[in-house]
Structures are given as structure tokens and as C-alpha cells.
Amino acid sequence: MDLAFAFDLAGTFVFALSGAILAVRHRFDVIGIAVLAVSAGLGGGMIRDVLLGELPPNALEDEAYLLTALAAGLIGFSFHTTIERLSASFRVLDAAGLGFFAVTGTARSLDADLSIVAAILLGVVSGAGGGVVRDLLAREVPLVLQREVYALAALLGGAVFVAAERGGLAHATAATLGVGATFGLRVLAIRYGWQAPRPR
């Protein structure tokens, strides 16, 4: 199992769990929970593969993605009380998914010969994509438009990954640093209320 695949599945799992928790909060039934888990878990990667022209998308070619998202949905349905007790769990799960998909989105875009700038942009799109699909379906303000440096964190993760790999680090090390950068910035921003400037 190569690393991009493992990171994709990890991102799918945590995004799907965030979708399940949001669905529970909205008091959707078990089918609605599965729908929102699968949409959040598979949405970002599907948007990435569509834009790269790699069709059908990975998430349809390999059933591991769907099973991972459904498992996360089931876990969310069964253990939501426990998960919710860990405060801010929804946004922390989302932050992890953002990191995984920002890095794998950037890596797969570079493999497809996009420029570095376009690859990092597509990393942001695939990182934010699953969450946007989730939030639109549930009619929430998309996290990516709220404060707390969401898109910047995704951009940072992609940039750290590219810089580390071009700087000679092993692929796995660079990817892990990238995920950590996105996740770390998001969690710190949530914890300390960091915000980007607003217009006067």
C-alpha cells in the first residue's frame, strides 16, 4: 500500500466521521448520516480526480474508499456521544482530513505534471472540497469561509510538502510534515482564536 493511498484513506475516514457527527447534530436518520459521511469522505478526492481528468475517480475504482467512509459513518452513528464529549472534535477531525487531502491532492497533481502553484491550489481544492460538499448539503456556512485561516492552513500543508520534498527529504517524511503543518495551524487557530485580518 503506497503512502498516497494510505493518506487518502485516512483523510476519507476523518472527513466521513466529521460528516457523520454533523449529521447527528442535525438529527438526520441513519441513512442521512451515511449519505453525509460518504459525501464528506469521498467528495474532495472525487473533485480532485475530476479536475485532473483521472476518471472514473479513485473512489469508484477501489471499494476501500466507500467501505472506509461507511465504517466512519457507522462509528459516528454508534459513538457520537463519546466523540462529541471530546470538545471541538468536529473541527479537529475536519482539520486532520484537510491535512491529508491537501498533501495528497498536491502530490497527485504534481504526478499529473501540474505546476507547483497549480498543484498546491488543487491541494487546497481537494482538501476543502469534501468539507464544502458536507457543509452545503447540511446548509451550514462552509468552514472554508469562516475565520481561523482554513484555506491558508491547506495551502501551508501543500507548500511545506513541496518544499520538504524538493529540499531532499524522503517522500513519506515530507508528506507527514505537510499534514502536520496543516493540522497544527488549524488546531492552534481554533484553540487560540487566530484570525486573518478583516477589511475595515
Place this chain on the structure above:
Amino acid sequence: MDLAFAFDLAGTFVFALSGAILAVRHRFDVIGIAVLAVSAGLGGGMIRDVLLGELPPNALEDEAYLLTALAAGLIGFSFHTTIERLSASFRVLDAAGLGFFAVTGTARSLDADLSIVAAILLGVVSGAGGGVVRDLLAREVPLVLQREVYALAALLGGAVFVAAERGGLAHATAATLGVGATFGLRVLAIRYGWQAPRPR
């Protein structure tokens, strides 16, 4: 005219009519009605063709789709009072569209060599897709997230179609059974208020 094409047009028509009725309820003008009819009628099939990589999508290659959706929009504009008098007509039309697209989505995905699981998933996506586009544009809670076993009905239709065809029934019979299964389950769920379990 092959069967998948006929079912596609039937699904386009009923989804477009559901879009037109929703647009009338929102008091959109005739152009908004046409936009919502076309979006609902063509959306699910376009999403399916994009994910299968069959581009440009059928709905752009063959003008029958657009004309069907516009005809449905015009009928919705002209006869909405009569249509609305048939109670629950909006959700019944939507249920028929869900059945047609769930089955043709599954069938076309199998033709494109997707696995059975992926084909049924894409059937659900193409069945639900047009309705999601319609509901998001009109800022309604997507039907697929409301109760009444929406996604399950689409899944059932795809599964019944695959089982019936693999079991040796003729393509047309299997497809009709699949559409009937989705439509029947949805209409019964609406009629009797069937709901999936909710988390405690």
C-alpha cells in the same frame, strides 16, 4: 431507441417537472422555472457522465435531453395548479426520477466496467444528483438528507436491477423491476411515514 436512453429521458422529464413545480412554489419567474427544470432534469446525468469520464455528457451531445427538460418546465409553468392539486406530486415525481436514474446510472456504470458496488453507488449518486442540484439552488434541505429512506430506495433499485439481470431476466424486465422497486419504496415511505432509525 434503446432502453437506457428512454429511461434517461423519462427521468429527465419527471425530475425537470419536479424542478418546475418547486420553482413555482418559490414564485420564480418563467426563466427561473426553466433554469430549475433544466438543472434538475440534466444535473444527475451530467454528474454521472462526468464521473464516468464520458465527456461531453450525453445531455450535451443529444438535444433530446434539453428539449425534454424545457418541455417539462413549460408544462410545469402552465399547469402547476392542476399538478399541485394531485397531493404530494412533487415528491412522487421526484421518486420516479430517482428510480429511472438509479437504474440507468447503475447500468451505464456496469457498461463502463465499474464493479457492482461502485455501479450501484454511482446509481445512487446520479439518482440523487439532480434533486440535490435542484434543492441546493432553491435553498431547500436536500430530500436525500430528509427522512423517508431516500438513498436506500435508490440503492434498492440499483441492487434489484443487478440481481434480476444477473439472475437471467431480460434487460428491460430487470430495469423496469429496478425502477419499480425504488419508486415503490419511496411512495410507500411517503404514504406511511416510514423512517430509518435515528441516533439516540
Place this chain on the structure above:
Amino acid sequence: MDLAFAFDLAGTFVFALSGAILAVRHRFDVIGIAVLAVSAGLGGGMIRDVLLGELPPNALEDEAYLLTALAAGLIGFSFHTTIERLSASFRVLDAAGLGFFAVTGTARSLDADLSIVAAILLGVVSGAGGGVVRDLLAREVPLVLQREVYALAALLGGAVFVAAERGGLAHATAATLGVGATFGLRVLAIRYGWQAPRPR
């Protein structure tokens, strides 16, 4: 620099500026402004390229698009007070973007051998697409569903372009007439409150 590219960039700029102004109105921070500017500026063209199967989309192949959208976002962030003082600026910018993308969407679809009807439809989709993405993310009623003949103006621009070019006018003249037709109809409709008929 060919004309379609120039018109694409012009459309990207004005749509991105409309996104930035909407983001300022919603009191998003500078990152949210950049996200909404880029989504509005690149969304319509990406949807067009996805449906044409021209992947990765232009907006990822050529960094001029991203830089143009980010520049518009920065201008929106810095000068929103001045821009807002020009009344109705948001919808006027949107009208210009609609015209540019309706015409380039139609032109690129004809290049891809779509029929005239499908090409004009895809012109409407790519013209309206960026605005729909923008409005959905900001949770506004999409302009395309509001009154004031929005979709009709996009359709008119595509049709005028096709008629003028088939009638023997130079490509640049035909394209400019098409953009002018869309923009003119929209601005007149906004100014004089023109509306399409509504159902009784």
C-alpha cells in the same frame, strides 16, 4: 494572446471582484475573500472545461487565471468602499462576467464540435456557473434564479455571437457584440426592473 483567452481573463477578473465584494459584505476575513474571489472567478470556466472533457481545466494549466482572480480579490479587499460607492456595482460586475463567459463558453463548445444549441447551453452554464458557486458558498439566493432575465441574457449573448459569426462578421467583432448583448440586457433589466412573467 488570443481573444478567447483575453475574454476568459476579463471574465475571471470581474467575477472574482464580484466575489470579493460579496465576501466583504458578509464580513469574511481576507482569506475568505480570496476563497470567494477565486471560486467565483475560476468556477464557471472549470465547470465548462469539465463538461467539455478538457482536463485539467485551463484555470489549472495557466497560472494567469489564478493570479487574475487573486489580484481581483486583493483589489476588492483594499478598495471595497470605493467600489461599493458605485451603486449596484456587484450586479454590474456580475453582468460583465456573465457576458464574457457566455461568449467564450459558446465559442469553446463550438470548437469542441458541440451543436449550436448545446454550445449556447454550455455558454449559459459557464456564464452562470461562477456566480452560482459564489452565491451557494455565501448562502445567497443564486442570481440566476432571481428575476431580471439573468439566464436569458446569457443565452442572448451566445446566440448573438453565433449569429454574427455565421453571418460573416470577424470573430472579434462577433464576440464583442455577444458580450455587449448580455451585458446590455442585464444592465437595462437591473436599471428598469425588467422581469420575465411569473405563473399565476
